[in-house]
Amino acid sequence: MPNQPLLQNLAQHIKHLARELGFSACGISGINLGEHPAYLEKWLAAGYQGDMQWMANNLDKRRDPRLLEAGTQAIISVHLDYLPPETQAIKILNSADKAYVSRYALGRDYHKLIRKRLSSLAEHMNQQLAQMPELQAAFPDFQARAFTDSAPVLERGIAQQAGLGWIGKNCMLITPKAGSWFFLGELYINLPLPADEPFKKDHCGACTACHTACPTQAFVADGVLDARRCISYLTIELKGSIPEELRPLMGNRIYGCDDCQLACPWTRFSPTTKEADFYPRHQLDSSDLIDLFNWNEATFLKNTQGSPIRRSGYINWLRNIAVALGNAPTSAAIIDTLTTKCDYPDAIVQEHVLWALARHKQTGY
Structure with a gap:
């Protein structure tokens, strides 16, 4: 393909731009999502989604990104570190009179911040294309659409396909250099950028620390979570009564749960966030x-x-x-x-x- 070297150069430039915009990692995948759509359908068939019936909606769009955004030929996947410094998570969990709030929710909502930065990345791409007349002539109608946990998008599967990490036994995307304390975002684009190699090696090995740490024993198998027992689901997604037999197991966790990440050996490599927006507000880390x-x-x-x-x-x-x-x-x-x-x-x-x-x-x- 005559434009392949130019597309490769553009892909490298995009990754550099993503870093400049504050993203901690960036990878590119195609639109073939591998085994991830089949895994989701099997998980849904088992009823593990509980009341989250929206997860069963638009399965066709989850399987095929082109049905969500027409013309999509590649997906740019990014992650952004969110772990605030010095939140003393274990100390709070061990203080029964204190409230434990999941570390991702201590600061501002991440949706707008990540979408805004992805939109900036798309604008920079458009400007870069203007300086590459051969590519612009071949692809005159550049389009991009940003997502972050806000549409029928298989975020973790896409990130794995883009080479950003593997999906661990705790169902989180894990990367050797940053653990799992990060948000994911995607930019669907109509350019056939060369895809990175999927992250194929599973580095969890024989470790089951996340399963052992789960207060409600919500993991039914490696990489399989029964959301109906998950404290994050119970405190955030569930509307109505929390099952009585699970209440004593929830401890002081009032919004979400981080135990499987706190127990994961790979999170020792997680950097703290540079984003002040993710720092604790209203003393929610120690109330x-x-x-x-x-x-x-x-x-x-x-x-x-x-x-x-x-x-x-x-x-x-x-x-x-x-x-x-x-x-x-x-x-x-x-x-x-x-x-x-x-x-x-x-x-x-x-x-x-x-x-x-x-x-x-x-x-x-």
């Missing part, structure tokens, strides 16, 4: 459960503006913290705090508050 439970809805909405936490809603916020308070050591302060919401005008909140009080032997409500 007392009681203080957060006392937020009224206006305070919740104010303090979660621009945060991924907001999308789970205030009712789930109270539900989750009530469970955590039920798991905390009994104290007069906890009992008094829970009692203030015994008559809260929502059946889900009431149910979990009463469960928590019963855990503290307060059964007279």
Whole structure:
């Protein structure tokens, strides 16, 4: 193909631009997603998605990127480190009166930031094409569309196909140089850029630290997660009552869960983020459960503006913290705090508050 050397040069330039824009890694895949669509369909057939029925929607678009964005010939995959410095995750998990929030959710929502940077990458690509008349003549109508966890896109599968890492036993994309504490993003483009070699080697080996660490034993096999038992699902995605048998296992985790990543040996290589937007806000990395439970809805909405936490809603916020308070050591302060919401005008909140009080032997409500 006459344009192949030019396309190769453009691909290298794109990776350089991605780094300049702050992305920690960049790779390119074609539109053949290998075994990943079949894996998803098998996982869905087992019902492991729970109430996340949206995952079964638009399967054709997940299988074939061209059906999501017409004309797609290649996919640029990036990741962006999010681990804040000095968040003392283990210390907070071991402090039962503190609230544990998943490290990805301590700061601002990542969606807008990553999409904006991917759009900037697309603009730079367009400018670069203008300086390559032979390529521009061959591909005069450059188009690009950015995604980050916001459409029927097999993000981890695409990243693996783009050579960014392997999908580990904890279902996370893992890279030897950065662990798994990063967000993923994609740019679907209509240029036939040369694809990188897929990341084929699985470096998990015989390690099962993530499975052992999971508080609710949500992993049913290597690389297979039953979301219905996953604390991230229970605290974020599930609407309604948390299964009673799982509540004592949730500890003080009120939004998401990082245990499988904290246990993973590869995360020792994870760099902390350079993005100030991902640093903790409103002391969410060290707040007392009681203080957060006392937020009224206006305070919740104010303090979660621009945060991924907001999308789970205030009712789930109270539900989750009530469970955590039920798991905390009994104290007069906890009992008094829970009692203030015994008559809260929502059946889900009431149910979990009463469960928590019963855990503290307060059964007279």
